[in-house]
Structures are given as C-alpha cells and as structure tokens.
Amino acid sequence: MYYDNLPVWGFVGKVEKIIPNSGEPQYRYYVFTHMSFDIKYNGDRVIEINVLTDPAHVADVSEGAELPTVAFTYSVKWVPTTIPYEDRLQRYERFPLNPVHLEIHWFSIINSCVTVLLLTGFLATILLRVLKADFVKFSRGEDGAPNHSSPSLEFEEEESGWKYVHGDVFRFPPGKAIFAAFVGTGTQVLTLSFFIFGLSLIGVFYPYNRGALFTAMIVLPYC
Structure with a gap:
C-alpha cells in the first residue's frame, strides 16, 4: 500500500x-x-x-x-x-524491498563514449581512403585522362564488393510511402528513447513515483 x-x-x-x-x-x-x-x-x-x-x-x-x-x-x-x-x-x-537506486558511473560512461567515437573515426578514415581511391579510378581512363563515360571492360572485371550495388543506392524502393512511415516511426521511437534515457540520468523522474516513466513514454510523443 x-x-x-x-x-x-x-x-x-x-x-x-x-x-x-x-x-x-x-x-x-x-x-x-x-x-x-x-x-x-x-x-x-x-x-x-x-x-x-x-x-x-x-x-x-x-x-x-x-x-x-x-x-x-x-x-x-x-x-x-x-x-x-x-x-x-x-x-x-x-530496505531491500525497494528498487535500488544505482549510482551512475560517469567516468565509465564517458570512457565508453570516447572509445566509440575514436573507433568510428578510425573506421570513417579507412572508408574515406578506400572510397576516394575507387572514385579516382572510376573517374579516369586507362591513360590517366578523365573519363566520364562508362568504365572499361578492365574496370568492370575488377569490380567487387560494394561496387556491384553502387548503381542501386539512389534507386527508389517499392512501397515508398510505407517505407517512409516505418523510417519516421522508428526515428521517433529512437529519439524518444534517448530523450527519456537522458532525463533518467539527470534525475528528473522520481524513483518512487510509480508509472512516471510509462506516462512520459505515452505523453511525450504528442508534445
């Protein structure tokens, strides 16, 4: 009670x-x-x-x-x-019957975020170098002069990996309306989850106020 x-x-x-x-x-x-x-x-x-x-x-x-x-x-x-x-x-x-209010280890959270950012930067640097070399290769002919036409047979034989689908990247998928609805709804749910998680970290929600978190999840999308 x-x-x-x-x-x-x-x-x-x-x-x-x-x-x-x-x-x-x-x-x-x-x-x-x-x-x-x-x-x-x-x-x-x-x-x-x-x-x-x-x-x-x-x-x-x-x-x-x-x-x-x-x-x-x-x-x-x-x-x-x-x-x-x-x-x-x-x-x-x-009392052990109450929900335990865990202490937030900010140093561990910041350390994890910095590690993720560094790994993302390293991966982006490697991808940029690889893609830049491929773009230069496709934009020049065999003699080194710019070639804006289709690649030669030699380049077509060397295509591998992502190059097979480079022509399908900007192609509209079937069912554009439902695809846009799914993407928009997923983005909204993801943004709401991060927003509520941030409010919980700074202590906005009262720990013993039952239902406050679920109420926020229902009310915030309509604000």
Whole structure:
C-alpha cells in the first residue's frame, strides 16, 4: 500500500505452529483485527508512516474453524517531526524491498563514449581512403585522362564488393510511402528513447513515483 508515494508496510496476520505429542504438526492462521498507524508529519507533508499490530486482537481463520464476525478497527497517531520533506525517502533506501537506486558511473560512461567515437573515426578514415581511391579510378581512363563515360571492360572485371550495388543506392524502393512511415516511426521511437534515457540520468523522474516513466513514454510523443 502507498500513501503520498510512501510505501506502507505491515503484517495482516500471523501463523502459529502447534506440535502435538504424536502426529504431524498443525498450523493455525490468525488475522489482526486492529492496526495502529503512527504518522510523522512536517507542516502539511507526510514524512513517515509506521504500522503496528496488536497480537491481542486477532481472529482465527484456520481451516475447519468457525469463522466469527470480525470488526476491524484502527487508530491513528500524528507525531510532528523536523525531518525535511526532501529527506523523507532516506529511511526507505535501506530496505531491500525497494528498487535500488544505482549510482551512475560517469567516468565509465564517458570512457565508453570516447572509445566509440575514436573507433568510428578510425573506421570513417579507412572508408574515406578506400572510397576516394575507387572514385579516382572510376573517374579516369586507362591513360590517366578523365573519363566520364562508362568504365572499361578492365574496370568492370575488377569490380567487387560494394561496387556491384553502387548503381542501386539512389534507386527508389517499392512501397515508398510505407517505407517512409516505418523510417519516421522508428526515428521517433529512437529519439524518444534517448530523450527519456537522458532525463533518467539527470534525475528528473522520481524513483518512487510509480508509472512516471510509462506516462512520459505515452505523453511525450504528442508534445
């Protein structure tokens, strides 16, 4: 249960194990009928909620037992505190049931980005040199003079790799409309993913605000 994005934890019952002198052990199940809520507040904001149960107020709901008519009750105690609203979640960060807020290792991220950029630069340099040599070869004839006509038979025999499809690069594919729709939608989804990832890195999304990330994924494309 949550109240003002604060998790509220408590026990709703208990189990008792009865070991007889002979035979298998038996289990009795009880439900707490009274709960006490201790709520700490600072001004008009709730800072902490604790749930306490009274073992003296229970109802037996074991199998085979006659179910009584149960009246559930609760009590609330308001306690003022000086803990600021910004620090109210520090108490819950120690519990393993909460989502773990991982520390971002900026040095590793920057190191990875620089490595990718360097490798991309090296690959682009190699490709530019290879393509430049091929362009020069195709734009000149056998005697070294510029040749704007089709390549000779010798050059056609030497064609390999990407040169087989160089004439199909600028050819329109079939179904241009649906192809453009797919490319546009994919670009939008990719841009949205990077944008939300960037907002998550800088801490825009509240870690315990459930559904904020999914709401942003639905709302942002229409903004």
